Amino acid sequence: MTILFNDQLISRDEARVDVEDRGYQFGDGVYEVIRVYGGHPFCFGEHLDRLERSAREIRMQLPYPREKTELLLLQLIEANQLKDGYLYVQITRGAAPRDHAFPSKSEPVLTAYAVESQRPTDLMKNGIRAITQEDIRWLRCDIKSLNLLGAVLAKQAAVDAGAQEAILHRNGTVTEGSATNVFIVKDGTLWTHPANHLILHGITRAVTLKLAEKEGIPVREEAFSLEDLRSADEVFITSTTKEIVPVVEVDGVPVGTGQPGLVTRKLQQAFEQRIGVTV
Numbered sequence: 627m628t629i630l631f632n633d634q635l636i637s638r639d640e641a642r643v644d645v646e647d648r649g650y651q652f653g654d655g656v657y658e659v660i661r662v663y664g665g666h667p668f669c670f671g672e673h674l675d676r677l678e679r680s681a682r683e684i685r686m687q688l689p690y691p692r693e694k695t696e697l698l699l700l701q702l703i704e705a706n707q708l709k710d711g712y713l714y715v716q717i718t719r720g721a722a723p724r725d726h727a728f729p730s731k732s733e734p735v736l737t738a739y740a741v742e743s744q745r746p747t748d749l750m751k752n753g754i755r756a757i758t759q760e761d762i763r764w765l766r767c768d769i770k771s772l773n774l775l776g777a778v779l780a781k782q783a784a785v786d787a788g789a790q791e792a793i794l795h796r797n798g799t800v801t802e803g804s805a806t807n808v809f810i811v812k813d814g815t816l817w818t819h820p821a822n823h824l825i826l827h828g829i830t831r832a833v834t835l836k837l838a839e840k841e842g843i844p845v846r847e848e849a850f851s852l853e854d855l856r857s858a859d860e861v862f863i864t865s866t867t868k869e870i871v872p873v874v875e876v877d878g879v880p881v882g883t884g885q886p887g888l889v890t891r892k893l894q895q896a897f898e899q900r901i902g903v904t905v
C-alpha cells in the first residue's frame with residue numbers, strides 16, 4: 627500500500643511514527659475522510675476547507691499550502707489506482723518532548739492513505755438500528771479532532787446492543803451520531819441540529835440540506851428532543867462513507883412504520899443523482 631507521509635509517497639512499511647508525536651500522545655491533530663467516486667474526490671474543496679478550519683481552531687499550522695495538499699492527495703489516489711473508496715488524511719502538531727502546551731518548535735506531520743470500499747447499499751436500502759446515548763464528548767465537536775474516545779465508547783455501546791449507530795443527546799437534546807449527523811422527518815418537515823459547536827458540520831449533512839431545498843422539502847436546522855426522535859415519522863443518518871442511511875429502529879422501538887420512509891428515499895435518490903450513480 628502506498629501512503630502519503632508528509633509530501634512523500636512511500637510504502638506503508640517505510641512510514642515511522644515518533645513515540646512523542648503529539649497526535650499519538652494527546653490526540654493533538656485533525657483529520658478528514660474524503661469519499662472517492664470513480665477515481666474523483668467528492669466535495670474535495672469542502673473537505674479541505676473544513677481541514678483548514680479544524681487546524682485553525684486548534685491553532686495548528688498546516689504543513690503545505692492548499693494547492694500542494696490537493697495535488698499530493700490526487701497523487702495518492704493515482705498511486706493506489708483508487709476508484710471507489712475514501713482517503714483518510716490526518717495532520718498532527720508533530721513530535722516534541724512531552725508537554726501539554728504547544729512546543730516552541732515542531733513540524734506538523736501529515737499522513738494519508740487510500741481505502742478501497744463500496745457504497746453500503748444494503749444499509750441504505752434496509753436501514754440500521756440505533757441506540758441513544760448521553761453525549762459525553764467535549765464542547766468543540768465542530769473541530770474534526772483526533773480525540774475520538776467519546777465516539778469510540780458510544781459506538782461500542784451500540785455494537786454491544788446489536789445496533790449500528792449511537793444517537794447522542796445532551797440532557798435530552800439530540801446532537802448527532804457517534805460518526806454521523808442525524809435527521810428526523812416530522813409531518814413532512816426535515817429537522818437536524820444546527821451547525822454549532824455541539825456537532826461536526828458534516829459535508830454530507832450540508833449536501834443533504836441543499837438537496838432537500840431543491841426537492842422542496844421544508845427544513846428546520848433546529849435542535850430537537852429525544853421525544854421528537856422517538857415520535858418521528860422517519861429518522862436517517864448521514865456521513866461521507868454512509869451517505870444517507872435510514873434508521874428503522876431506535877432503542878428497540880420501530881421508527882414510524884419500521885421501514886425506510888418516503889422523504890428518506892427521495893433524498894437518497896437525489897444524492898445518487900448528485901454523485902452520478904445510476905440505480
Ligand code: PLP
Nearest residue numbers: 805806807826828829830865866
Ligand atoms: N458527525 C461526526 C461526529 C462524525 O465523526 C462524522 C463523520 O465522520 C459526521 C458527523 C459526518 O460528517 P461528514 O458528512 O463530513 O462525513
